[in-house]
Amino acid sequence: MNRNVLIAIAGLIAVVLALSIWSSRQDTEVASSDKYxxxxxxxxxxxxxxxxxxxxxxxxxxxxxxxxxVETVFQENVPESADAERVMSQMALAGTDMIFxxxxxxxxxxxxxxxxxxxxxxxxxxxxxxADNVSTYSARFYEGxxxxxxxxxxxxxxxxxxxxxxxxxxxxxxxxxSAYLAAKKANPYVKFKIxxxxxxxxxxxxxxxxxTLISQGADVVLQHVDSxxxxxxxxxxxVYAFGQASDMSAFGPNAHLTAIINGWAPYYVEKVKQGMExxxxxxxxxxxxxxxxxxxxxxxxxxxxxxxxxxAMAIKDGIASGTLHPFTGPINKQDGSPWLKNGExxxxxxxxxxxxxVEGIEGDIPK
Amino acid sequence: xxxxxxRENVSPVLSLLGPLFSIGFTMLIGGILFYFLGxxxxxxxxxxxxxxxxxxxxxxxSIPQIFxxxxxxxxxxxxxxxxxxxxxxxxxxxxxxxMGAIFGASFALSLYPLESAFIFPLMVxxxxxxxxxxxxxxxxxxxxxxxxxxxxxxxxxxxxxxILALASLGFLRNPDGAGFPGSRNLSQYPSASNSELILxxxxxxxxxxxxxxxxxxxxxxxxxxxxxxIKLLGSSPKAYSFSGQNPNKLIFICLTLSGGLAGLAGIMExxxxxxxxxxxxxxxxxxxxxxxxxxxxxxxxxxxxxxxVMALTYVGGELTQFMLNLPAAAIQLFQGMLLFFLLSFDLxxxxxxxxxxx
Numbered sequence: 001m002n003r004n005v006l007i008a009i010a011g012l013i014a015v016v017l018a019l020s021i022w023s024s025r026q027d028t029e030v031a032s033s034d035k036y037x038x039x040x041x042x043x044x045x046x047x048x049x050x051x052x053x054x055x056x057x058x059x060x061x062x063x064x065x066x067x068x069x070v071e072t073v074f075q076e077n078v079p080e081s082a083d084a085e086r087v088m089s090q091m092a093l094a095g096t097d098m099i100f101x102x103x104x105x106x107x108x109x110x111x112x113x114x115x116x117x118x119x120x121x122x123x124x125x126x127x128x129x130x131a132d133n134v135s136t137y138s139a140r141f142y143e144g145x146x147x148x149x150x151x152x153x154x155x156x157x158x159x160x161x162x163x164x165x166x167x168x169x170x171x172x173x174x175x176x177x178s179a180y181l182a183a184k185k186a187n188p189y190v191k192f193k194i195x196x197x198x199x200x201x202x203x204x205x206x207x208x209x210x211x212t213l214i215s216q217g218a219d220v221v222l223q224h225v226d227s228x229x230x231x232x233x234x235x236x237x238x239v240y241a242f243g244q245a246s247d248m249s250a251f252g253p254n255a256h257l258t259a260i261i262n263g264w265a266p267y268y269v270e271k272v273k274q275g276m277e278x279x280x281x282x283x284x285x286x287x288x289x290x291x292x293x294x295x296x297x298x299x300x301x302x303x304x305x306x307x308x309x310x311x312a313m314a315i316k317d318g319i320a321s322g323t324l325h326p327f328t329g330p331i332n333k334q335d336g337s338p339w340l341k342n343g344e345x346x347x348x349x350x351x352x353x354x355x356x357x358v359e360g361i362e363g364d365i366p367k
Numbered sequence: 368x369x370x371x372x373x374r375e376n377v378s379p380v381l382s383l384l385g386p387l388f389s390i391g392f393t394m395l396i397g398g399i400l401f402y403f404l405g406x407x408x409x410x411x412x413x414x415x416x417x418x419x420x421x422x423x424x425x426x427x428x429s430i431p432q433i434f435x436x437x438x439x440x441x442x443x444x445x446x447x448x449x450x451x452x453x454x455x456x457x458x459x460x461x462x463x464x465x466m467g468a469i470f471g472a473s474f475a476l477s478l479y480p481l482e483s484a485f486i487f488p489l490m491v492x493x494x495x496x497x498x499x500x501x502x503x504x505x506x507x508x509x510x511x512x513x514x515x516x517x518x519x520x521x522x523x524x525x526x527x528x529x530i531l532a533l534a535s536l537g538f539l540r541n542p543d544g545a546g547f548p549g550s551r552n553l554s555q556y557p558s559a560s561n562s563e564l565i566l567x568x569x570x571x572x573x574x575x576x577x578x579x580x581x582x583x584x585x586x587x588x589x590x591x592x593x594x595x596x597i598k599l600l601g602s603s604p605k606a607y608s609f610s611g612q613n614p615n616k617l618i619f620i621c622l623t624l625s626g627g628l629a630g631l632a633g634i635m636e637x638x639x640x641x642x643x644x645x646x647x648x649x650x651x652x653x654x655x656x657x658x659x660x661x662x663x664x665x666x667x668x669x670x671x672x673x674x675x676v677m678a679l680t681y682v683g684g685e686l687t688q689f690m691l692n693l694p695a696a697a698i699q700l701f702q703g704m705l706l707f708f709l710l711s712f713d714l715x716x717x718x719x720x721x722x723x724x725x
Contacts, residue, residue, distance in 0.1 A: 077695040082641050093428055104547065170547070
């Protein structure tokens with residue numbers, strides 16, 4: 001072995017030693033004080049200006065509401081797999097009192113981790129499994145879709161509305177149906193073109209889908225995916241789009257007609273309060289909409305004629321007060337079989353498991 | 368002008384030091400990066416490499432987790448190392464991993480809710496076969512038509528991902544799942560569940576098999592003629608052909624072996640920690656294993672350590688995220704640096720650098 005190698009080894013050992021001595025002096029503070037510790041796990045980056053961004057807005061609202069009394073932590077880009085289980089377990093070990101798991105696929109991991117840590121409270125978004133220390137919450141986004149669908153039906157000149165959809169799950173199918181019913185009511189000639197891209201967040205795929213829809217004649221594009229890419233494409237191509245999950249007008253000042261905004265903040269603030277006061281309960285399933293402020297309709301663009309604005313607001317107010325239900329019969333399923341009788345409204349069970357299109361929508365739900 | 372001259376005698380000490388140097392350098396540069404992100408670099412590096420192993424709060428949970436996270440990486444990397452030694456580049460282990468999981472899970476779920484002791488072993492076998500089949504495609508194309516196996520195996524990852532989506536939304540979708548994508552949870556099907564072997568740790572059969580395979584591959588590489596043939600094909604394909612051997616046979620063996628191990632990792636994961644076939648089932652083990660294989664110097668013992676170090680950066684990296692607010696991308700960058708520095712050091716290990724005036 002030559003001398004250079006020896007020097008290199010000695011140098012490396014010295015560096016490693018120095019590092020470990022340095023680092024062992026700093027003790028990681030884990031068991032932290034009397035602060036109420038709240039953890040959040042996100043499926044993507046909070047910088048997506050969509051789904052995760054709004055959850056993070058909720059997290060910040062919790063910090064603002066309780067200041068020094070709470071400490072919030074979050075983890076981004078957590079895959080819906082065994083990794084989610086590990087992340088939540090580590091959070092629980094780190095002394096977290098309440099964990100908000102903000103994506104559907106965390107459902108089984110939440111149930112597993114909740115079993116191991118009965119003292120930790122879990123809030124799972126959009127799932128359907130609960131336990132003594134697990135409650136779920138979801139928003140009636142389809143109410144927002146109804147308002148947006150009306151605006152889309154009125155604003156389209158080509159009578160073709162594009163729809164970029166993520167996964168064929170009840171949540172997304174419900175949104176398509178709700179938007180279509182409202183659009184059809186506003187404009188009997190309207191047709192929906194739907195592209196499924198099988199991802200929640202992929203700006204390049206989202207933009208490609210929007211471009212395809214526009215090239216097929218769509219002049220209004222709805223989306224049920226998370227990024228702002230579609231808004232940017234719409235602005236560039238001179239068509240209309242709607243903000244998803246948060247206000248995206250910054251990405252398309254002319255294209256952005258309005259937005260369906262996810263209002264998690266009041267819910268998070270309330271649940272953390274219950275946790276701190278000891279009144280929090282498991283086995284709850286919250287499904288709130290415009291009325292409770294969990295779904296918010298953004299500002300309406302000045303491009304929208306006043307009459308349409310008024311109609312949209314009337315739909316919003318009607319849904320909020322409970323006088324109007326987006327799924328009110330008569331409605332047939334796509335195959336023509338009757339679903340809702342005249343005046344009948346959809347029950348929650350059918351809505352939560354919705355796996356069919358309503359009459360008039362073309363194409364099939366991918367299987 | 369700078370000239371690179373291959374070293375005639377590569378120092379074995381230097382070649383072992385490469386991985387250590389790259390870890391050291393990654394710590395150093397990573398630390399600087401963390402500093403500029405406003406995080407105490409010493410605290411962050413300690414949390415990645417030290418806390419999962421030594422902290423009282425986390426270690427009892429984290430240490431078995433490192434083995435669980437490392438098991439698929441080690442299994443896949445072992446298989447890849449065979450091919451890489453022979454200059455056969457299977458880049459599509461991710462796809463073979465997915466197909467192994469789909470094949471095995473489809474078999475088990477087709478028998479649900481039948482309970483039998485035969486289901487688990489057959490499921491594992493079919494999972495391995497699924498991975499093999501997927502890697503047979505590049506193998507046959509390479510042997511028959513001399514098609515580049517790098518491209519074919521890589522492209523097949525995307526095909527496998529589409530089949531995964533199809534399975535989760537269609538033929539494997541849980542009929543009791545309220546219309547949501549994803550199969551039944553195999554952990555709730557006792558005959559097919561890859562359950563934990565040591566209560567409370569999550570250690571499953573895949574972890575045990577990964578350690579067993581290290582021994583197997585060690586013997587294969589250093590005590591068996593196949594190991595020699597692989598090395599020979601890798602270092603001199605012409606000499607290999609002149610010696611009367613058929614390189615096609617070895618291409619076939621290398622690709623199916625790596626595919627089979629990826630398939631094994633897939634079925635172990637889907638029946639164990641992951642639990643179900645879902646659209647996001649694959650999280651990149653097949654690609655990360657490439658780093659592990661090289662970090663481990665394509666040596667079974669090296670791969671064991673490399674797999675565990677890589678798993679440590681995942682587990683520790685997660686801690687830094689929610690304890691210190693480091694962004695996820697910084698941790699990925701940190702892992703990427705490992706391979707980058709390793710390759711850089713290799714340059715100095717395998718080449719002499721001569722400055723020449725011109």
